[in-house]
Amino acid sequence: MRPGILGKPRSYRDHRLAWMTCFALLAACSSLSRQPKNDALNEARHLWRDTAEIQRKDIAARNWVRCAVAAYQASESGSAAQQAEAQDLADNCTHELLGYLLDVKPGAWSAQSLHVLDQPLRVAFRDLPDSLDDGPVALARADEVTIPPVMGVRYATRGYGVPMVGWQARCHDKPICMLYPPEGLTRTLVAWVEPGDDGVAQLIVSGMREHPDITIGKRSVPLASDPSATLAALYDRSHINRLAVWNLIGGRQFALREGLYLLDDYDPDKTPVIMVHGLGRSPMVWAKLTNLIDGDPSLHARYQIWHVIYPTNTPQLLNRLIVQRSLDQAWHILDPDGTAPAHQEVTLIGHSMGGVISRLIVSDSGDVIWKAAFDIPPEQLHGTPADLAMVDSVFRFHPYPGVTRTIFLAAPHLGSPYVDSLIGQVALRVVHAHAPELDALIRVTTENRAHENPLLAQDYERYGLSSISTLRDAQPVSHAAQSLMPAKGVRYYTFAGDLPGTNPPGDGFVPLKSALIPGAVSTTIVKDGHQLYLNDEVLAKILEILRQP
Known part of the structure; x- marks a missing residue:
């Protein structure tokens, strides 16, 4: 036999053993090539399962990091079922890791x-x-x-x-x-x-x-x-409801908050839904509706929600001006050129007095309200230019540009007879308004007594000037404002409550005949009280309206 390479003779059996070993190695390599290079999913499974038995949180947290990484890597490939399992493992491990980290570093x-x-x-x-x-x-x-x-x-x-x-x-x-x-x-x-x-x-x-x-x-x-x-985290930090109630009886902190507030980053392509609260209320009343809109992916992709705060103890017409100024200020900051799509199609939603303000925002006053207050035009009145300009802006206005749709919830468009009830009379004496604009109005009327509507002067003398007094149907200026309807091209929708046994029929505060105005695209009446912003049927209908083109 020929000597081997190492100097020792090889037998046929040796050659045969060598070939068998080679084939076995090739088979093993072939088998390994069919296995994942890194069984990340299996590693994540073991880490997740084994870490449940670990008592020390720092050791467990280290394993959760490794588990999340392995699960992420496993999510990159594999069957749909494996990817889904890997995602669950990644989320579970990250969830536990965050719990540990936020406890250790709470700031x-x-x-x-x-x-x-x-x-x-x-x-x-x-x-x-x-x-x-x-x-x-x-x-x-x-x-x-x-x-x-x-x-x-x-x-x-x-x-x-x-x-x-x-x-x-x-x-x-x-x-x-x-x-x-x-x-x-x-x-x-x-x-x-x-x-x-x-x-x-x-x-x-x-x-x-x-x-x-x-x-x-x-x-x-x-x-x-x-x-x-x-949204819940924001509301949890707020004490604005308490301020809103104090505002009615003279508290000034709520008025300092007046303005328009974004709940998310401004998006020039998303339609603003601007929500206006009612008497003695705050934007907190919109919690459920805001949650419904933000929680619907299709609506959230289309709309951005803005909340308005205004002092609800002041008269309706002054509140209309305050809301208008809040809108002006916001648009001056967000879209000074007025070219953004968001600026061209705005939806207003108002509850109670906020609904009345929303109607006035989209109305053209002409000289209707002015003539209910004075018998001569503004330029013939005596007073400082600043005072006369202020009074003019309260009594004369145009539809706010860009608002194309309004939704009224339990709005006393024609006033409320409950103001003349015992509770209403108490409210008239308790609710006080303080505003520079009211001071300007008093100065102008004082200098022009001969040209002031005597019925208006008598009403001011007897009932004062506040949000409650301007809910009276007999108040001359309010009565004139009731005739104003949304401008042509503005779609509006009305909602009203009808509680059994109320007289006159209505929600216990706003009669049906006051909440329902002609020309609405749709009218919805529900057997409920004044707080329609909590009524599921009403909210479902609002979402239906928002889903329309």
């Missing part, structure tokens, strides 16, 4: 590098809303925010990541800051964990307006969101 967060035990973790913010500046952002898991009963149910959208709420104090260095609630900004965010390019795990906290999806591998996956938690 505001910024981009940073940290360690979870011996596991490096980089916190990165991505695509945050423009309204959240470069400063730290307070974070909360959305599922830890309680939804108050007044908002209805929680509306959350399933998707990749853990829904979050971000909060930041209101800014003061830009004009738009004036349009943010004094309580601060709450924004809908989402968080997930992914591997960084350098192999370091990253906790991503992201906004959603620009990029509502995440790309994992070759597929696009919707991100999870919980807009209800965002």
Whole structure:
């Protein structure tokens, strides 16, 4: 036999064994090639299961980081069922990790590098809303925010990541800051964990307006969101309801809040829905309707919600001017050129006195109201130019440009006879109004007694001048304002309550004949009281209206 390479003879059996070994190795390699290079899904499964038995939170948190990374990697490929399982694991591990991190670091967060035990973790913010500046952002898991009963149910959208709420104090260095609630900004965010390019795990906290999806591998996956938690977090910080009640009896803090407020970042392409509260109320009455609109993805994509605050102790016509000025100020900041699509088609929704104000906002007064107050034109009255201009702006106005649709809920368009009841008489004596515009009106009427409507002067003398007194049908200026209807081209819808046993028929405060005005696109009457903003039938109908072209 020929000597072998190593100097020892080989037998036929040796050759045969060598070939068999080679074939076995090739078969093993072939089998390995059919297995995933990195069984990330299996790793995530084990980490999630095993970590449930770990008592030390820091060790568990380290495992949740690794679990979330492995699950993210597993989401990049595999069958639909495997991808769905991987997403659930990623969300579950991230959810637990966030619970740990927010307990350890409860304050505001910024981009940073940290360690979870011996596991490096980089916190990165991505695509945050423009309204959240470069400063730290307070974070909360959305599922830890309680939804108050007044908002209805929680509306959350399933998707990749853990829904979050971000909060930041209101800014003061830009004009738009004036349009943010004094309580601060709450924004809908989402968080997930992914591997960084350098192999370091990253906790991503992201906004959603620009990029509502995440790309994992070759597929696009919707991100999870919980807009209800965002709204609830804002309302939880507010004490505005208490201020609204105090405003009626002379409190001035609510009046200091007058203006228009954005609940989300301004979008020049989305239609504004501007909500106007009623007597002694605040924007909190719109909690349920706001939640319904934001919780419907199709409506949220089409509309942006703005809330108006005005002092409800002042007369209706002055409140109309205050709301108009709030709109003017907002548009001057948001769209000074008046070219944005959002500026061309606005929807107003008003409850009670807010409904009356909304009607006046879209009406042309001509000289109807002026002639109910004075028997000569403005230019012939005596007074300072500033006082005369103020009185003129209260009594004479045009339809507000851009408002194409209004919705009236339980609005006393023709006044309310309940003002003459015992409770109404008490309210007339208790409700007090303070405003520079009223001072200007008093100065002008004092200098022009000979030209003031004597019936108006008598009414002022007997009942005073407040929101309650101007609900009286016999009040001359209010009576004239009742004749004004929305301008041509403005679609309007009326809603009224009809409680059994009320006399006259109505909701216990506003009679049906006062709430229902001619020319409405639709009229809806429900067996309910004055608080129609809580009635499910009414709210469903409003959503139906908003879904129309």
